[in-house]
Amino acid sequence: xxxxxxxxxxxxxxxxxxxxxxxxxxxxxxxxxxxxxxxxxxxxxxxxxxxxxxxxxxxxxxxxxxxxxxxxxxxxxxxxxxxxxxxxxxxxxxxxxxxxxxxxxxxxxxxxxxxxxxxxxxxxxxxxxxxxxxxxxxxxxxxxxxxxxxxxxxxxxxxxxxxxxxxxxxxxxxxxxxxxxxxxxxxxxxxxxxxxxxxxxxxxxxxxxxxxxxxxxxxxxxxxxxxxxxxxxxxxxxxxxxxxxxxxxxxxxxxxxxxxxxxxxxxxxxxxxxxxxxxxxxxxxxxxxxxxxxxxxxxxxxxxxxxxxxxxxxxxxxxxxxxxxxxxxxxxxxxxxxxxxxxxxxxxxxxxxxxxxxxxxxxxxxxxxxxxxxxxxxxxxxxxxxxxxxxxxxxxxxxxxxxxxxxxxxxxxxxxxxxxxxxxxxxxxxxxxxxxxxxxxxxxxxxxxxxxxxxxxxxxxxxxxxxxxxxxxxxxxxxxxxxxxxxxxxxxxxxxxxxxxxxxxxxxxxxxxxxxxxxxxxxxxxxxxxxxxxxxxxxxxxxxxxxxxxxx
Numbered sequence: 001x002x003x004x005x006x007x008x009x010x011x012x013x014x015x016x017x018x019x020x021x022x023x024x025x026x027x028x029x030x031x032x033x034x035x036x037x038x039x040x041x042x043x044x045x046x047x048x049x050x051x052x053x054x055x056x057x058x059x060x061x062x063x064x065x066x067x068x069x070x071x072x073x074x075x076x077x078x079x080x081x082x083x084x085x086x087x088x089x090x091x092x093x094x095x096x097x098x099x100x101x102x103x104x105x106x107x108x109x110x111x112x113x114x115x116x117x118x119x120x121x122x123x124x125x126x127x128x129x130x131x132x133x134x135x136x137x138x139x140x141x142x143x144x145x146x147x148x149x150x151x152x153x154x155x156x157x158x159x160x161x162x163x164x165x166x167x168x169x170x171x172x173x174x175x176x177x178x179x180x181x182x183x184x185x186x187x188x189x190x191x192x193x194x195x196x197x198x199x200x201x202x203x204x205x206x207x208x209x210x211x212x213x214x215x216x217x218x219x220x221x222x223x224x225x226x227x228x229x230x231x232x233x234x235x236x237x238x239x240x241x242x243x244x245x246x247x248x249x250x251x252x253x254x255x256x257x258x259x260x261x262x263x264x265x266x267x268x269x270x271x272x273x274x275x276x277x278x279x280x281x282x283x284x285x286x287x288x289x290x291x292x293x294x295x296x297x298x299x300x301x302x303x304x305x306x307x308x309x310x311x312x313x314x315x316x317x318x319x320x321x322x323x324x325x326x327x328x329x330x331x332x333x334x335x336x337x338x339x340x341x342x343x344x345x346x347x348x349x350x351x352x353x354x355x356x357x358x359x360x361x362x363x364x365x366x367x368x369x370x371x372x373x374x375x376x377x378x379x380x381x382x383x384x385x386x387x388x389x390x391x392x393x394x395x396x397x398x399x400x401x402x403x404x405x406x407x408x409x410x411x412x413x414x415x416x417x418x419x420x421x422x423x424x425x426x427x428x429x430x431x432x433x434x435x436x437x438x439x440x441x442x443x444x445x446x447x448x449x450x451x452x453x454x455x456x457x458x459x460x461x462x463x464x465x466x467x468x469x470x471x472x473x474x475x476x477x478x479x480x481x482x483x484x485x486x487x488x489x490x491x492x493x494x495x496x497x498x499x500x501x502x503x504x505x506x507x508x509x510x511x512x513x514x515x516x517x518x519x520x521x522x523x524x525x526x527x528x529x530x531x532x533x534x535x536x537x538x539x540x541x542x543x544x545x546x547x548x549x550x551x552x
Contacts (some may be wrong), residue, residue, distance in 0.1 A: 092281035098522065114518075143158075198218050429452065
C-alpha cells in the first residue's frame with residue numbers, strides 16, 4: 001500500500017469512528033435500559049436494519065472464503081447468497097410476526113417461553129460456544145490474514161487491531177452498530193465493486209478485450225465449468241454443493257436456521273415494529289442479490305488469470321494452491337487509491353461482522369445467563385456493564401484461540417458452514433415446530449437440541465467406520481480420498497428430517513401422558529404483508545428464478 005491508500009483508509013476510519021461517536025452521544029440520553037442497549041428498540045430505520053444485517057453477515061469469510069470458493073468451485077457457491085435472499089423473505093413473512101408479537105429479545109428467550117428453561121440454557125451455551133469458537137474466531141482470523149497480506153503488517157498485530165476497532169464500535173450498543181453499519185455497507189459495496197471491476201479488466205486486457213463487459217464474457221468462456229449453479233455428481237466439488245440439494249434440500253435448513261433462528265441476524269429486527277422490520281429484511285434480500293458480483297466473480301477471474309500464468313507463487317501455501325489467497329492477491333494488483341478503497345471495504349466487512357457477533361454474544365450471555373442464573377435482581381445499568389465486559393472477554397478469547405483452529409486448512413467459508421451445520425438441523429426443527437405446532441413438547445425440543453448434534457457428529461464420522469458406497473447410487477455419498485462421505489448439505493437435510501420425526505413421536509407420547517405444552521397463538525392475519533413489500537418480494541424472487549435458469 002502507498003501513501004494514497006493509507007489516506008483513503010484513514011478517511012474511512014475517521015468517518016466510521018466519528019459517526020459512531022456522534023450517534024452514541026446523540027442517542028445516549030434516549031438509552032433507558034439493557035433492551036435499548038442491546039436491541040436499539042424503536043431507533044433503527046428499515047434501511048439501517050437492512051444495512052446492518054448485510055454488514056454483519058458479509059465479512060472475511062465471504063470476501064476471502066467465498067472468493068476462494070469461487071476460485072475452486074465457481075458460481076455455484078453463490079447459492080448461499082441467492083438462496084439467502086429468498087430465505088430473508090420467508091423469515092420476514094412468517095418468523096418475524098411470531099417474534100414481535102411475543103416480545104422476543106433473544107433466541108434462548110423464545111425457547112424458554114415456548115419450551116422451558118432447560119432447553120433455553122442448553123441452547124444459550126451452544127450458541128455462545130458456536131459464536132466464539134467458530135464465527136468470531138474465523139472472521140477475525142481470515143480478516144487478519146487478508147489485512148496482513150495487503151498492508152504488510154504482522155498477522156498478530158492485525159488481529160489485535162481489528163479486535164480493538166470492533167470493540168470500540170460494539171461498546172456503543174446496537175444503535176451505534178446499526179447506524180455505522182450503513183457507512184460500512186457503503187464502503188463494502190463500493191470497494192468490492194472496484195475489485196471486481198479491476199479483476200475483470202485484467203482478464204479483458206490479457207485476452208485483448210475492451211473493458212469490463214468483455215472481461216466478464218471472457219471469464220465465462222475461459223472458465224465455463226465455473227458457471228454452473230447445480231453441480232453434477234461427477235464434479236469434484238459435489239461434496240460441498242450436492243446438486244439439487246441446494247434448491248430443495250439441506251440448503252433451506254442451513255439458510256432458515258441462520259437467517260431466522262440466529263441471534264446474530266434477528267437481533268437487528270427485534271427492536272422494530274413489524275412494518276419496519278420487514279422492510280429491513282427486504283432491503284437486505286435485495287443487497288444479497290448483488291453480493292456474488294462482489295465476492296464470487298473476483299475469485300473466478302483470479303482462477304482464469306492463474307490458469308494463464310499469473311501469480312503462480314502467490315497462490316501457493318504449504319506446497320499447494322490455497323484458494324483463500326485469491327482475493328488478497330487481487331487486492332495487491334489494484335492501482336494505488338483503489339487498493340486503499342478495497343482495503344477499507346474489507347476492513348469494514350470484518351469490523352462490522354465482529355461488532356455484530358460480539359454484541360449478540362453479549363446479549364445472550366447477559367440476558368439469558370447472567371440475568372436468569374447469576375443475578376436475577378441486576379439493575380439495567382448493571383446488565384449493560386456486564387454486556388460490555390462480555391464483549392471485551394469474547395474478543396480476547398477469539399484473538400488467543402483463532403490461530404490454533406486450523407481455519408486456513410479447509411477454506412474459511414466452508415469451515416464456518418460445515419461446523420455450523422452440526423447444530424442447525426436440530427435448531428431449525430425445534431423452532432419450526434415451536435412456531436407452528438402447539439403440541440411440540442420440551443422433551444421433544446431436548447431431543448432435537450442434543451440428538452440433532454449427536455446425529456450430525458455420527459454422520460460426519462460414520463464413513464470412517466462403515467462403507468457407504470451403496471449410497472452413491474442415489475447420490476447421497478461421494479468418494480473423497482477413497483472413502484465415501486455424505487455431503488454436509490445432505491447431512492444437514494437428513495438430520496433435520498430425523499429431528500422432525502423424533503420430535504413428533506416424543507411429543508405424541510408426551511401428549512398421551514397428559515403433557516400439554518403452551519404453544520404460541522398464531523393467527524393467519526399475522527402473515528399478511530402490505531402491497532409494497534409484496535411487490536418487492538415478488539420482484540426479488542423473480543430475479544432469483546431468472547439467475548438459476550440462466551446459470552443452471
